[in-house]
Amino acid sequence: MTKFQPHSESSSEAPPAPRRTQGQEFWRLFKKNRLALAGLAIFLIFFIIAVAGLSVTSGTRPYFDPALVRLPEKLRPPLSRPNLEVLIPGEMPPLGMYVFGTDDLGRDVFSRMLQGAWVSLTVGFVAVGIAVFVGILLGGIAGYYGQTSITINHIFLFCLMLGGASAFAFGSLFPGVILLIAAIAFLYRSARSGKPAKPSLALAWLQKGATSVDTLIMRFVDIMLCFPSFFLILTVVALLPASIYNIMIVIGLTSWMGTTRFVRAEFLSLREQDFVTAAKALGVGDRRIIFRHMIPNAVAPVLVSATIGIAGAILTEAGLSFLGFGVPPPYATWGNILSDGKRFIFDAPWLTFIPGFAILIVVLSFNLFGEGLRDILNPKLRERY
Amino acid sequence: MSPLLSVQNLKVYFRGDETVARAIDGVSYEVHAGETVCLVGESGCGKTVSALTILGLIPRPPGEIAGGKIFFKGRSILGLKEEEFQQIRGKRIAMVFQEPMTSLNPVFTVGDQIKEAIMVHEAIADRQAHSRCVGLLKDVGIPSPEERLRDYPHQLSGGQRQRVMIAMALACNPNIVIADEPTTALDVTIQKQILNLFKELQKARDMSLLYITHDLNVVREIADCIYVMYAGIIVEQGKMEDLFEHARHPYTMGLLASLPHRAKRGRILYSIPGTVPDPAYKPGGCPFHPRCEHAAGICKKEFPEMCDYGDGHLSRCPVLYERTNTVTF
Structure with a gap:
């Protein structure tokens, strides 16, 4: 057998290939996709206009007064x-x-468009922010702890707490206190005893698994997907006082399902990866594995769906405003400029065409940017370039 | 001297819908301080499962520890809580995995990951951790460690990545390193380097090494003690020289006979007929009997006991034991 020097790697090292950081590599690929680049450029311009628009249209004596x-x-x-x-x-x-x-x-429609740009931007980002937060949270739990079974114990505890909280909410303090104390006592008891090796026969049915965390969360996602979300939003907005924040929250809370599915799928495959086992073998705890090892690896598809989700949220907000359910009237949004203008579409077509085009271009730019991101972050699609 | 790590009659089963796969079916071995112990066997014989069980990393369910005990420094570690186990993992017992390509997190630099291995167990300042990382990379023979620390895993070669994995395992000066086929995914020249590295490190740090492999050439390089596993049980154990010179179990003999050697040049290599049994449907009696050329009637009926050949050399084949004894006397 030939004798090998232990560290011959160092002596005969070839001149190193040009090293790129991941960021440089990403930018190099991104530049090749012209449409995505255009999307990014429009997005940046839109961002600047929206931020500038906020500063010149707000205050008591704005430079551009949209309400004059x-x-x-x-x-x-x-x-x-x-x-x-x-x-x-x-x-x-x-x-x-x-x-x-x-x-x-x-x-002045120009001033109103400037004001509306900020509304569109914040609605897009806040709504998608909420959706991504909820999506990562639920998807992460479903993917990582999915196989944990929910026992009748847990359901019982949940009912106690829910009952207590709702009793409080509806003003009957006494039963609320009783129920909440019962819930805490129950929690304390089960925390004390840990997992009894042999629960007494009378209470054994409490330990029985009713369903798994994964089933619970993913079936909830399925239920949420069954609602036609635009009409759900219409209903909720009709009940709530009209304000821009309510709209953001409602749009966010009806669009998290896609992200949840993405994150769950990513987590299911990441959990089986060698580097997760390796991290466990190093003594890294669950929380650190989830936040430091898995989420950064799962973030790519979430980013893509978030970018496209922003376009959807802007469109939904415009639609709501158009139907008169959106942001209340003195405040201009692209949707209600369009809605106000539709009565004069033959006399003053710019009132409909200008906000219409603005929505079209912004939504299109987000979609193109999102698709560009997806192509780059997904190595299978990358080969096309 | 009491062993550092002792596994006693360990049984790990995996429950399927209808079947129970008995991945490990009563395995005992010991690792003493400063010793290199090799677990040898074909794929699927339970080597990796036994290593993961030591670290408490068997997914439960479907896995299930059906019996046995594991002692580390005299303390039973099978029933430990997850938090207590995390104190042992990486700090006292570390592991090097088979696939250096996928065992590093692709989104962090090598430096981040080695640093994490230290910081999880020790509260030290970032700068100190950094200098320790540099020292570790030097120890595992990576040139210009300062720069490599800033690299991402995909920028390193397979051998370098495995060195990084070893550096991570060594980060907290563990008493035992479990190496699960660390050279399988590497090409032969790099294999040799990694093996030498293990030998050097073990000498320098006086740690024990539990080396899991299917490659007898590797075993010959580094082992003090060998345990040969087959279908979830240990069929032969003993000192390295004893096993290589006088194998007493037909399975070990078969493995040795199937090694390529200069003297066998030009002839077709021996291979053991048949395949490893499905862990859910093991043959009764001696699990090796369907493939064994010495199989007698008793092999089908009775589970073989360990036969003592002296000096710690044990073999689970009563048939051959009787034969040798009749020849001697």
């Missing part, structure tokens, strides 16, 4: 000069003309 009514100047076409004879100096449009025209109350 100039009745004599109603339905002026885009790029038209203001009629100086009917305006007092404070009513002058800031750029010396109506860039996007004026609506039926003579409000």
